[in-house]
Amino acid sequence: MTGGYPSEVVRVVCTVLSPFIAVFGLYVIAHGHYGPGGGFAGGVIVAVGAILPRMTLAEDLAYRAIPSITGPLAGGIGMLLFILCGVAPMLAGGAFLDYEALAIAGMEAARARYLGILAVEIAVGLAVFGALVLIYDVLAGRTD
């Protein structure tokens, strides 16, 4: 399971592919306003980009770039960011998760909601990424 996969072809292809998969995941998160996807699907794809090296490369190599603390850390940060997106409009005088209240002077209300959606998508993406990496690490027995 852990440790290098015997075939060099598989190792090299996975190493080369995984950053591209992760970048595509980031694109999906950022592009949720216009196309299919959003935080959830994008977070899953970024997690695939992180898990692929873990499955194929030698353990110390795979965990050097993305250590096993990343899972719980990203999950927690994402959840906090989401709750922050909910609480911040309350401090500005709006309702919970009502991004309109955050509109700075001169900004359209719709623009504030647009940016609020983006923030929430990023938060969901981080939380999903963290949760899936955490589950994989636990199954693989790597939780330092």
Place this chain on the structure above:
Amino acid sequence: MILSLDILLFAILIVTALLALQVKDLLTAVAMLAGYSLFAALLFAGMQAVDVAFVEAALGAGLTGVLLIAAILATSRRIDGQEGMLRRVVVGSLVVGFVALMLFASGGLPDRGDPEAPAHQRVAPAYLEGSMEQTQTPNVVTAVLADYRSMDTLGETLVILTAALAASLVLVRREEGEP
């Protein structure tokens, strides 16, 4: 939506599901489940539900298989033992009863895409008409998920994170002698 394609996809779904249940090799079963998810995603895409299809393809056909394979490698690849006759009869009759109940209930559902359906009568038109103007977001699904219904998404994210943490608490392997 093409009817013959629908029927073909449903046939493939049923076959892959039955194969996943029947094979003794668990890795094959995981592959069958991934195929099942992929064809389910195609079915969703055929219903114009691209967002759902995307998540199904990424999560169901991709990552779930990886996690299941990791679980198999951590445990065992073969199914041990035979299930008893009594168990087969009880489970089989339960499944048949449940399917009959679902088929009976599905008779009361409105047709797919019916504009008179209750789901399309209340808030849905307001979302469809207002999302571009109110949130500058062309993809209504994203606008509903992250703005109009963001409280639901908050709950969903919380559930996913809680599930991952609970899984890690149950599965984490301690060294011998550690509490």
